[in-house]
Amino acid sequence: MVELLRGLRDCLYAEAEMHGPFVPVEPLNGFAKRITNLIPSENPVRALTSLEDLRQYVANVTLIPIDAARTNAVFGEGNPRARIMLVGEAPGADEDRLGRPFVGRAGKLLDKMIAAIGLSREELFIANILKSRPPGNRNPEPQEIAAHLPVLYKQMALIQPKFILCLGKVAGQTLLNSKGTLGSLRGKIHDYHGIPLLVTYHPAALLRNQRWKRPAWEDLQRLQKLYTPGIAPQ
Ligand code: URA
Numbered sequence: 001m002v003e004l005l006r007g008l009r010d011c012l013y014a015e016a017e018m019h020g021p022f023v024p025v026e027p028l029n030g031f032a033k034r035i036t037n038l039i040p041s042e043n044p045v046r047a048l049t050s051l052e053d054l055r056q057y058v059a060n061v062t063l064i065p066i067d068a069a070r071t072n073a074v075f076g077e078g079n080p081r082a083r084i085m086l087v088g089e090a091p092g093a094d095e096d097r098l099g100r101p102f103v104g105r106a107g108k109l110l111d112k113m114i115a116a117i118g119l120s121r122e123e124l125f126i127a128n129i130l131k132s133r134p135p136g137n138r139n140p141e142p143q144e145i146a147a148h149l150p151v152l153y154k155q156m157a158l159i160q161p162k163f164i165l166c167l168g169k170v171a172g173q174t175l176l177n178s179k180g181t182l183g184s185l186r187g188k189i190h191d192y193h194g195i196p197l198l199v200t201y202h203p204a205a206l207l208r209n210q211r212w213k214r215p216a217w218e219d220l221q222r223l224q225k226l227y228t229p230g231i232a233p234q
Contacts (some may be wrong), residue, residue, distance in 0.1 A: 002177060031193055032156070034193040036153070044155040055075045057151075058073045059075070064148070078122070079124065081159065083211055084163045085161035085163070086127070089128060089171055094107070108202070109207060110126075127152060128171075164196070167200065170184040171199070196226055198223050200216050200227075
């Protein structure tokens with residue numbers, strides 16, 4: 001019996017070395033099924049079954065020219081079972097250097113924003129629309145977004161968040177398939193394939209313009225009310 005258990009343990013360790021730590025695959029919920037249907041059937045990410053396999057795919061593939069120019073892909077990080085997923089725009093210079101999302105000045109502010117509503121990075125999953133840094137931090141091109149979006153969809157399908165917060169106009173417009181201004185997208189709860197989605201200011205924008213801090217705080221409080229049982233959202 002002990003031998004059998006040791007064998008099982010060794011198999012799990014060997015598996016973890018190849019594919020990352022074992023995270024049980026949840027059966028697809030309705031949201032995950034709807035999101036998976038947004039991924040073109042011929043796209044290879046459709047067949048992947050773990051975040052670790054998806055991470056490896058992103059690290060090794062060149063889908064668009066900026067993928068070849070990056071120092072590191074920025075896959076995203078956090079809790080693989082996160083109830084709340086944050087979606088930014090694209091990595092900047094610090095993120096490209098370290099391969100982690102929101103680690104520069106905007107990231108420091110983001111940490112304060114999430115702490116202010118009682119959350120930490122460890123309980124969230126933070127990802128971006130693009131996984132590679134656009135040169136000079138220019139806005140992502142539509143064809144770059146189209147090439148990388150299936151990866152984000154797959155992240156969502158595997159994580160199965162209950163709430164999504166978009167950081168900035170690019171993330172909000174992309175997920176809501178809208179050309180609306182940030183002002184028109186924020187301040188409401190959108191239905192995103194069956195789960196609530198909110199849009200707020202990008203932390204980099206808040207560093208540039210103090211006047212947006214109050215409305216951003218209102219957005220965060222709206223999110224907090226949504227995920228805190230017993231507090232009715234407005
Ligand atoms: N801005 C983003 O949108 N994402 C990052 O990861 C960093 C800065």
